[in-house]
Amino acid sequence: MTKTNGTFLSILPLLLFVGIFLGFGIYNQDFYALPSPIAALIGIVSAFVLLKGKVNEKIDTFLKGCGDGKILTMCIIYLLAGAFATVSKATGSVDTIVNLGLNYISAAYFPVGIFVIASFLSFASGTSVGSIVTLGPIVIDLAEKSGSPLGLIGAALLSGAIFGDNLSVISDTTIAATQSLGCEMKDKFRVNFKLALPAAILAIIILIIIGFNQEATSVVMEQKDFNFMLILPYLLVITLSIIGINVFVVLFSGLLFAGVLGMGYGTFGLMDFAKSSYEGFTSMTEIFLLSLLTGGLAALVERAGGINFLLRNINKIINSKKTALLGIGGLVTVANFCVANNTIAILISGKVSKEITEKYGLKPQESASVLDIFACYVQGIIPYGAQILILISLSGFKMSYTDLVLNSFYLHLLLAITLISILVRKKTSAVTPMTT
Numbered sequence: 001m002t003k004t005n006g007t008f009l010s011i012l013p014l015l016l017f018v019g020i021f022l023g024f025g026i027y028n029q030d031f032y033a034l035p036s037p038i039a040a041l042i043g044i045v046s047a048f049v050l051l052k053g054k055v056n057e058k059i060d061t062f063l064k065g066c067g068d069g070k071i072l073t074m075c076i077i078y079l080l081a082g083a084f085a086t087v088s089k090a091t092g093s094v095d096t097i098v099n100l101g102l103n104y105i106s107a108a109y110f111p112v113g114i115f116v117i118a119s120f121l122s123f124a125s126g127t128s129v130g131s132i133v134t135l136g137p138i139v140i141d142l143a144e145k146s147g148s149p150l151g152l153i154g155a156a157l158l159s160g161a162i163f164g165d166n167l168s169v170i171s172d173t174t175i176a177a178t179q180s181l182g183c184e185m186k187d188k189f190r191v192n193f194k195l196a197l198p199a200a201i202l203a204i205i206i207l208i209i210i211g212f213n214q215e216a217t218s219v220v221m222e223q224k225d226f227n228f229m230l231i232l233p234y235l236l237v238i239t240l241s242i243i244g245i246n247v248f249v250v251l252f253s254g255l256l257f258a259g260v261l262g263m264g265y266g267t268f269g270l271m272d273f274a275k276s277s278y279e280g281f282t283s284m285t286e287i288f289l290l291s292l293l294t295g296g297l298a299a300l301v302e303r304a305g306g307i308n309f310l311l312r313n314i315n316k317i318i319n320s321k322k323t324a325l326l327g328i329g330g331l332v333t334v335a336n337f338c339v340a341n342n343t344i345a346i347l348i349s350g351k352v353s354k355e356i357t358e359k360y361g362l363k364p365q366e367s368a369s370v371l372d373i374f375a376c377y378v379q380g381i382i383p384y385g386a387q388i389l390i391l392i393s394l395s396g397f398k399m400s401y402t403d404l405v406l407n408s409f410y411l412h413l414l415l416a417i418t419l420i421s422i423l424v425r426k427k428t429s430a431v432t433p434m435t436t
Helices: 008-028 036-050 055-066 069-091 093-102 107-125 128-146 150-167 172-181 185-213 228-243 247-264 270-283 285-303 306-314 321-339 342-359 364-381 386-394 401-406 409-423
Strands: none
Touching: 008 036, 008 285, 008 306, 008 321, 008 342, 036 055, 036 285, 055 285, 069 093, 069 107, 069 172, 069 228, 069 247, 069 270, 069 285, 093 107, 093 128, 093 228, 107 128, 107 150, 107 185, 107 228, 128 150, 128 386, 150 172, 150 185, 150 364, 150 386, 150 401, 150 409, 172 185, 172 342, 172 364, 185 228, 185 364, 185 409, 228 247, 247 270, 270 285, 285 306, 285 342, 306 342, 321 342, 321 364, 321 409, 342 364, 364 386, 364 409, 386 401
């Protein structure tokens, strides 16, 4: 296959992947009914059928795409992140975080308290869905017993979970964004944090004001045990990541430390530690396979000129670094609305976002941050996303979607601050894209 400028046909396999994933989700009213690697496989088969070139050349291109260094790096990070999260949970670290927070929360502080607890839990564990599943039943029970607005409390949980997921160094969205754009996690974290922190502070202030102005019944909760030592594996991973230690070293160190703590406290033995680590590996099977397959699909589409075709059309509306960043945000937004999965949306948009970043002289960490923020924002507001579906389901469908979205102050503030930061960038001369 020779590389060309491409036509609409050259991006059709990628569109088929998205369309099939979206179509099955709408038809089954469940966007996780069809495993995403199968949807990607259909796109790959269509690429072999539709795109020009010899079969052996296509196979070679596909395998090189799967074996790309960034794709393999991403896959190994997923495995280590899954193992760390699973072993840390097995040691009781998740229960400790939840109990520590809930032991000291009062009715007036329920909204802000839930936001803070969910933020830390999601940041430490790297999963917004996991945090919602863990805290959801407790939070809903607290809201009902105290008379606090269910939509407000649910929105605080949703916002905190997205906050942590967006910033976490072991989140699959962070891994996908940084590896796709080719930047260090610590650099992306610093750029992202500057946008997320002001939004979080403003959201906390709003939640405190609302909490003190609402009528709530004091709830007496049973004091639950917690062990501060069990939070240390998370703190270790966070600290090492921020100071810039290699991500493999960070995650492996965290995994070993969590395992040692678990065995030291008699929570599990050596073999259980090994099994939990493997369970963590298998928990990442879908995203692992999807990353490999989309890497191969992207290589086929790029070789056929699909990426160049997209860039030629995007270039018509991009004339500066500001519009380039907005273009990246727009790409992942559309992708996320289609597939209802922020990680998949980032993987789909990553290749084109990388090209835009290089063509318009953007900082990779800045592009990665925008990619992650827009994806997480959309994931937090779409009614068919896993996060909102789980929350509404856990509430017995008493929680209103409208209330959830309207009260998700952090999400809207994060989007507003991100857009403002893009629009008020120092004006640079119009950028002339490099020819391809």
